Amino acid sequence: MISKNTVKFIKSLQIKKYRQKENVFLVEGAKNVLELVKSDFKINQLFLTETFLEENRHLIPDSNFPINVVKEGDLTKVSTFKTNNAALAIVEMRHEESLSFDKDEYGIVLDDIRDPGNLGTILRVADWYGIRKIICSETSADRYNPKVIAASMGSFTRVRISYQILGNYLPGLSIPVLGAYLEGENVHQFKFPKSGLILIGNESAGISQPLEKMVAHKLNIPRFGGAESLNAGVATAVICDNLRRTVTV
Amino acid sequence: MISKNTVKFIKSLQIKKYRQKENVFLVEGAKNVLELVKSDFKINQLFLTETFLEENRHLIPDSNFPINVVKEGDLTKVSTFKTNNAALAIVEMRHEESLSFDKDEYGIVLDDIRDPGNLGTILRVADWYGIRKIICSETSADRYNPKVIAASMGSFTRVRISYQILGNYLPGLSIPVLGAYLEGENVHQFKFPKSGLILIGNESAGISQPLEKMVAHKLNIPRFGGAESLNAGVATAVICDNLRRTVTV
Structure with missing residues (x-):
């Protein structure tokens, strides 16, 4: 189960205004979440189905953020996907400064x-x-x-x-x-x-x-x-x- | 205004089962409808906004199918687009037979x-x-x-x-x-x-x-x-x- 307040919070992050207010964004689906956990983005929370967690436990680093195991139906309810049988993450935004380019780039x-x-x-x-x-x-x-x-x-x-x-x-x-x-x-x-x-x-x-x-x-x-x-x-x-x-x- | 029955009919064509039953499909938006009227697809009905009709009257062939001038809001209501300020057509399906290929194709x-x-x-x-x-x-x-x-x-x-x-x-x-x-x-x-x-x-x-x-x-x-x-x-x-x-x- 995902609490009512969390459902509301996750859904609000589909809208830019709320993402900016909270400084976090959503990452959904197996492929994107597996790439996320390898990256240096700071994860605030993970929501995973039991199947996904079992199959990928070795890929998910020891962490100080909560990992919530939820049912596929509950995950789909908060996801923008038609169905989400894998994973969703709440992640801190990274604000890029002006980028510079090398002479051979x-x-x-x-x-x-x-x-x-x-x-x-x-x-x-x-x-x-x-x-x-x-x-x-x-x-x-x-x-x-x-x-x-x-x-x-x-x-x-x-x-x-x-x-x-x-x-x-x-x-x-x-x-x-x-x-x-x-x-x-x-x-x-x-x-x-x-x-x-x-x-x-x-x-x-x-x-x-x-x-x-x-x-x-x-x-x-x-x-x-x-x-x-x-x-x-x-x-x-x-x-x-x-x-x-x-x-x- | 688009009649209640027509609204229901057009919306049903978003679903494959009903397209197959009726043997027609939807073409939406300015670009697609303007290409459609140049093609040999058989059009059953056009729904156009007044602005679109005025701007493109010379491109729309004399026809024996009804052209309905409707408000943008009404067109959007039956469209799969977020907004449709131009055109929608109901068009007869074309069933291709097996295609053959030339030696240099x-x-x-x-x-x-x-x-x-x-x-x-x-x-x-x-x-x-x-x-x-x-x-x-x-x-x-x-x-x-x-x-x-x-x-x-x-x-x-x-x-x-x-x-x-x-x-x-x-x-x-x-x-x-x-x-x-x-x-x-x-x-x-x-x-x-x-x-x-x-x-x-x-x-x-x-x-x-x-x-x-x-x-x-x-x-x-x-x-x-x-x-x-x-x-x-x-x-x-x-x-x-x-x-x-x-x-x-």
């Missing part, structure tokens, strides 16, 4: 990515391609939204995120900005520099006009059929894959 | 892709890369699920889909199956044949064991960081992008 910059599923997918893509830092416009989805965490499949533990006013932030960096556009240099032929920031625009509006003058290269993913555009997470992955053909980590 | 095969958002994204990716046919296992998401249509961003009108028992269907085709695996030939170096079927496995379990012996080449997307896997839509796009570097449409 790549980062991703997100201009107003609104959909939490897209942000989570982009975290997973960045992590796959060895990109460890993401700069988000302040209008982008909240990194602690449960849908971001879910879609990241554990990558939220490895990729650092900083929210910035991009128009002020980008000019201060001395590495080139490569923008994803529907026209521009063919990404199959583009010679990627040894460092760069891959800039991805909003799901419908693309990269906002004021940022265009900060873009050193407009990159285009060649199109062979009828679709007008690609999903933001997909476009990020295709550009990263082209990058990693020549510039490896 | 590529197709995508989906083994148990369960998430409708993933299927919709894969339709959009296929359409971008000029792949016009998708074979789905019978356990895959329903092509007429509103989330598939939404995520496809109009590509559902251009990409043909057939549901098949893959274990029976694949051996009858004479073009090589290229499977997406977490190990195998590096897709950056792989020499794509002039025709092929790109096989994508289930979101958690990958390609099912019995299909493995039908795979001519196991393809691997090189990994540079900590993520264990890529999302199914993302993996499809990266493989198609590598394919189209050498084998164009």
Whole structure:
């Protein structure tokens, strides 16, 4: 059983206002919780089913936080998932300061990515391609939204995120900005520099006009059929894959 | 106003059982409805806001189906979207027969892709890369699920889909199956044949064991960081992008 007050508290954390007030967020599901316990995030409480605990006891570190063993039905009730037969954690937020970039490093910059599923997918893509830092416009989805965490499949533990006013932030960096556009240099032929920031625009509006003058290269993913555009997470992955053909980590 | 019975009817079409009974499905949102009216799908009814109708009257063909002008609030009430300020259509299903492949053609095969958002994204990716046919296992998401249509961003009108028992269907085709695996030939170096079927496995379990012996080449997307896997839509796009570097449409 999870007490009425705890149910109410956990459910409140689905909303940004309450996450910010309490300075904690939710991590749900087996994969994400198993990545969480390996990371340096500070866990306040774990809620686990008996089956999950038995199967994964050796992976869960000795801790000074409470581990609550609960029924699957009770876990599902407080979860944003349709069913949760594994785990949920309440975790302390980590506030990133301004991130800096080395002379041979790549980062991703997100201009107003609104959909939490897209942000989570982009975290997973960045992590796959060895990109460890993401700069988000302040209008982008909240990194602690449960849908971001879910879609990241554990990558939220490895990729650092900083929210910035991009128009002020980008000019201060001395590495080139490569923008994803529907026209521009063919990404199959583009010679990627040894460092760069891959800039991805909003799901419908693309990269906002004021940022265009900060873009050193407009990159285009060649199109062979009828679709007008690609999903933001997909476009990020295709550009990263082209990058990693020549510039490896 | 939308009558009570019509509200009930439209809402019932969110569920597969009722779609199959009525042989119709829903298309929602500006982009999807504008692609729909250009296609050869048979529309039974359109529900549009006045603003959408005024802006797009020239794009909507003369028709023998009813066009209902409704308030945004009423449209949102029957829509699966959080808000729908544009359009919704009731459309007749198209049942694809078995699809055949030319000697110089590529197709995508989906083994148990369960998430409708993933299927919709894969339709959009296929359409971008000029792949016009998708074979789905019978356990895959329903092509007429509103989330598939939404995520496809109009590509559902251009990409043909057939549901098949893959274990029976694949051996009858004479073009090589290229499977997406977490190990195998590096897709950056792989020499794509002039025709092929790109096989994508289930979101958690990958390609099912019995299909493995039908795979001519196991393809691997090189990994540079900590993520264990890529999302199914993302993996499809990266493989198609590598394919189209050498084998164009």
